[in-house]
Amino acid sequence: MMKKIIKKTFIFVFTIILFSACETVDYGDTNVDPSGPSAAVTSQLLTWAQSYMPSILVEEQSILYMQHITQGQYPGSSRYETLTNNYSSWYTDPIQNLNKIIEINSDTDSAAEALAYGDTNNQLAVAKLIRAYMLQYMTDKWGALPWTDAFQGIDNPQPRFDSQQSIYSYMFTEVDEALALIQTNSAGPVGDIMFKGDMNKWISFGNSLKLTMAIRVSDVDPSTAQSKLEQAYSSGTLPTTNSKNLLFNYGADDLSDSPWEDNFQTREDYIMSNTLIENLRSNLDPRLFKYAAPARDSVFGNPAFPGALDAGYVGAPNGKVNGNVPYFSFITSEIIYDPVYPSSIYTAAQVWLTLAEAAKNGWNVGGVSAADYYAGGIKASMDFWGVDAQEAQDYIDAHPYTGIDDIAYEKWVALYLNGPETWAEWRRLDAPNLTPSIYASDQRIPVRAAYDASVEDNNSANYADVISSQGPDNLHTKLWWDVK
């Protein structure tokens, strides 16, 4: 026994000495994480990216800026208290996913493997269109953003910023490229929860996006604006009737349902703004009864409608601490309590009102007058919200088209709860005239979002560049397209 032990000990000592000679030890695949796949399924990357759409479509910050609604006991954005916003997760989450879909479908070998999830060109087109849509949302919020230098990881940790102008020019190219790729006879992408692979809807989406981008740059680059808008119009694919509206539909389950429902499931933080309520009331706009619900507790506004139908509709002062929320109107209950009530992406009302402006500019949009497009926009909006046609006509008769401010006002009303688009168009058109919250410590409605402090810290040279070209990094520096 003793001998055995001595022998074993010598073997042990020998093993250690031998082992010490090893430069490396082979641990096989020990260091590969088994909790996720190493190869991607493009359909699932797409669903993940699309699940970020509600973050744009139900962005509270811009809705509060636009005074459609305000806050109850806890005013924040309605007092412009959010001083910086971080753009990072847009890049790392949905857009990285879209980049990966594009990368996989751009390489012949991997594209062949991804064919199971839809036609290669259609996958490319959809990924590019959503990417452009998100990029427009981002640049309309922050202005200049890293793009040409972006997505290089540690190889380029300090990307340069692209100006908003060059981002717009990139987006126009991307949208055209995507539209050219679409094959309506081939399979749309699997995992497309927005339009279920219906490529005609994606054509409509692409052209609506192009229309929106075009009108946005109309003050700074009228020639591009005109040509792009006319192309979008002449495609004949814009949602010009409510049945063709591009909506984002929600799932019934808690992880896929409407953010509004999630908000109001346990809390009552948002109430109607008196700006919207009083505008609708003074204009005898029947959408008042569709947009809002009467206050729960019996405090009365100053009725204007016949029969004091609007007596229970009470808006709250913007940015005030409105602790007694039962005294105020809420957003209509079908929006805030129905988990599947859809969000609008592009609607007929929005298209008609944009075309009204194009007509006013004298662009070639079918020879229809600005006034007719304007009236059509109002009709489409009223129809969408279930207002009786005669009531809509009465409203139009009472509010004839007189100029661009009417279009701006009607856009502000029609884009109800679509915060980013309302905010962008309000900044561009400088109408309607909204009074900043008197409860804010800085009584100016923001016209952009400021970059997160980490940009200044970790990308300082490029940050300094962007400030010198774009202007101070605060909430009041106007963006490239916002010239007036």
Add this chain to the structure above:
Amino acid sequence: MIFSSFSVSLKLLILNTIKSMKNYQVIFLTFFANISFIFSQTTINGLVSDNQGLPLPGASIVEEGTSNGTTSDFDGIFTLEVSNNSSISISYVGYQTIIISSDGDFSQIKLEESNTLDEVVVTSFGLSREKKSLGYSQQSVGGEQLVKARETDIGNALAGKIAGVQIVGNNSSTFGASQIRLRGSDDVLYVVDGVRIYTPTDINTDNVADISVLKGASATALYGPEGRNGVIIITSKKGTSGKANFEIDQSIAINQLAELPPYQNEYGGGYSQSFNTFNYDPSVDPPSWASFDGQPYPDFYADESWGPRLDGTLVRHWDSWTPGTPEFGNLRPWVPSPNDIDTFYEDAITSNTTLAFSKADTDYNIRSAISYIDQQGIIPNSKNKTIRFNLNLNYNISDKLSFITNLNIEDREMLNNPDQNYGNLGSNFNQWWQRQLDFDRLKEYEEGGQIISWNSRGPRDGRPLYWDMPLFGSYENYKNFNKNSSYGKVGLNYKFNEKFNANVEVRKTFHSYVQDDRGTTKSTLDPAFFSEYHARNERTDFFGLVTYNDRFLNDDLTLNARLGGEKIEETYRLLSSNTNGDLTIPDFYNLSGSKDPVSSNNSATRQKRDGVFLTATAGYKGFVYLDGSYRYDWNSTANPDANRIETTAISTSFLAHELLPKNQILTFFKIRAGISEAPIFPEPYKTTSVYGVGDLYQGSGTLAVGSQQENPNLTGGIRSEFEVGTELQLFSSKIGLDISYFDRADNDIPVLVPLDGSTGYSSIIVNSGKQTTDGFEIALNGDVIDGENFKWRLGINYATLSRFVVELYEGIDTRDLSTYTSNMKLQERVGEEWGAFYGRGFTYDANGNMLFKASSGGNYYYSRTPNKYLGNLLPDFTGGLTSNMSYKNFDLTLGFDFQKGGKYYSRTERYYDHSGLALYTAGLNDKGNPLRDPVSQGGGVHIQGVLETGLDANGDPISDGTVVDAYVDPQNLYGLGNLGNIYENNLHDASYIKLRTVRFNYRFDKNITNSLNIEGMSLSVFANNLWLIDADLKWIDPSELEKRSGYNWAENGTLPRTRSIGANLKLTF
């Protein structure tokens, strides 16, 4: 069992007799192992005492040059079988070691107190070494110090006793354990009898014989990557040779609320000082409410206290609306709460019972113990039950081969471990509350099958808006936690001869956690849910060590060399699942009851490591020692083409007093120094990346590109540390001083580099950067009084630590360590001290005047400076003071600890004044008027400063000097948009001084214990967390701050701190 009722000398005689009978067993065993005796044996019996003749239990008696040894029992008595003509060393922590020849007299061994002169301490791999030979700082705490206060938390037990140990993060209202921070890091390795364990909560403090704290890399070099931040080595109690021993230890303690924030009691709940008037509406209201028309009622839906003055007005309270209930229809006065928040918390009892059995002889040593801790929480219906079993067994198969095994098992069941964080009870009472609420009326949360709450949405909608009744969560939303863990080892030791020894061990540590949580289907506030979580940690270590001891040059030169290797495999597995949407079946809590598809996550984390090392210690004439070690480590987490790290350590100890003439002033003077390295490997899975799998979205699967970029080139890195120190003993060793200075540099170790999201990634782990840490650690001990009967000994320790960020990554100068919104961040910044607070702060002009911004209606807002440097997490110094007094059989021990400097952020305070709960939100202003009165009527808070008139180039506010001297409405001033938005306002100094432990111990006289037929009996009265003597906010103990993303820096919704007082009875048979 021996029930002793004899005198000590008589007992020794009997022990001798029994001992000689036991020899027969020894011979039998050795015969069985087919090995015969080479040396003849003799049995020694003895008694160890201090120089006053008081017995020293737990003294170590070792046959020199062997592993043969024992410890003395409760009365200082021991028995040991030893070789003839051997040398026997008798040692005890804090006393001088004596060496006696095996044929000498052991009957009255008196040890002189020594501090460090010849102290034997536990070092790496449990090796006992003379403290004087160590070239690095090492400090010990004896197990007896833990037992008297029945401290179940090893961190608290060490608080204040060891220089450089900081205690962080466990609120005393919860069942969690605190953590020890050594030299700035709380990722400390705990080793129990050679076995590496996951968490200090695995340790049964009743079982601890000795805790040895190794702080620097020189001391921990042999532990490789895991020991880099320090190692706490715990040695369990062993049996006493020659006798059976049975111990019962029972303590009972009461844990009580210690402190709540000071509240105002002048104004009740509400958003404004007027009541609502009820307008009876027959179309919606019940006829029984008709008489309520025109009556006042408060804002039930408000969870703030800006309401009407508590002036006795008769109002309709929240509980007066439901027909058929006792308060229906009653108007009650609006007055301060007769039963306030303090009445909610319970006095929680903890019972701790330990039974231990031990027996040992020359050829075996066995000790087993079972403990049962039954602990209640101060929050109703919370409890924690822990059973721990330990077994330590050593036996000699032959005189050369011995077998070592130990096993520790824990079974823990916890119900409703109190949550801290935002949204829980602490946050409810201190952040969102109506001051007039009477807790006697809040006990019932269900009435006639309806869930009721004081925070209803209004008279016509009884559903709670933000809060249920305080007891609702405790009795409806159960959280169960169950832990099963075990750790232990089996080992063989083979002694070839006096020079060579070999040791092989297999060690295993295993943890399994099962946790569930539920939201009741009764709730009208939140959807019901159920979640379950299973986690399993496992590690297996194979370890081998060959030791060589020799002496040269006429024994002047001693050499001790070790060659060892280890192979470690770790696995962590997790399965967690939760329901979505709601639960479909009332009162049924199961994943299968989910309304929407269940979310699940399962993952596994594996890593493998190998290490080999060679270490040697040489000593010359007992006054100079040199230690060297060389180590290789391989780790599966590094780039496979470069997964080895090579590290070395050298340290020396020089005993300068040996060169001085013998004197009574400087009796001991040691100088030590060392340079060492420690390997640091990446976490698993950083060299490759996989897609993240998300939940189903609208029925489709989801995948995401990982947000952390993979780094295939990632390798391990090296920490280097220099340490120098001295140990001094003065005035016949009445005063001892130990000073260390260390300087550590982390160079190109794997670090997380934050990436701007536009790079496509949020971060990457790279070998980069440089951070340096240095500090002093000083311990001073001395006898204040050293009389015949009365002794008073004081120990004070003090440590500083500063950590500096030299480099992160080229171009990246800032990294968030943890954030609380983007307006309050804990950061590391290049060129600054680590742990900086940056956030939204106050603005002052050059003359120190506060800037205010004017707003409409005569309102003023505090001007704010964004991204302002606000302070630092690291304290200037930490320390403790321990006082031990003894008079005859009485001992009194006081343990203080303190910290100077450092900051923390309090979210509780942010809402505590925002919601009008704080004492200072009411009362009179400097004009003598109620400050809540309208400003136009003389109310308001007086503000003075200058007016903001623009911004400078950095966007920071500036003033033209216009004076602001005004009164401002407090509800606006303390509101979220004003002072509530100045995060600096809630940043506090983390300095504190605290009397953490007091214990008073009485050891019963022999004549009493003898008459009771027992061997020993002692009674202690103890108090833990007794007195927070000074702190910035007296209701927040900075040493109890919760953790936020790994750092104890921001308090989110803290529960009150508590104190416990108890008594302990220990009986030995």
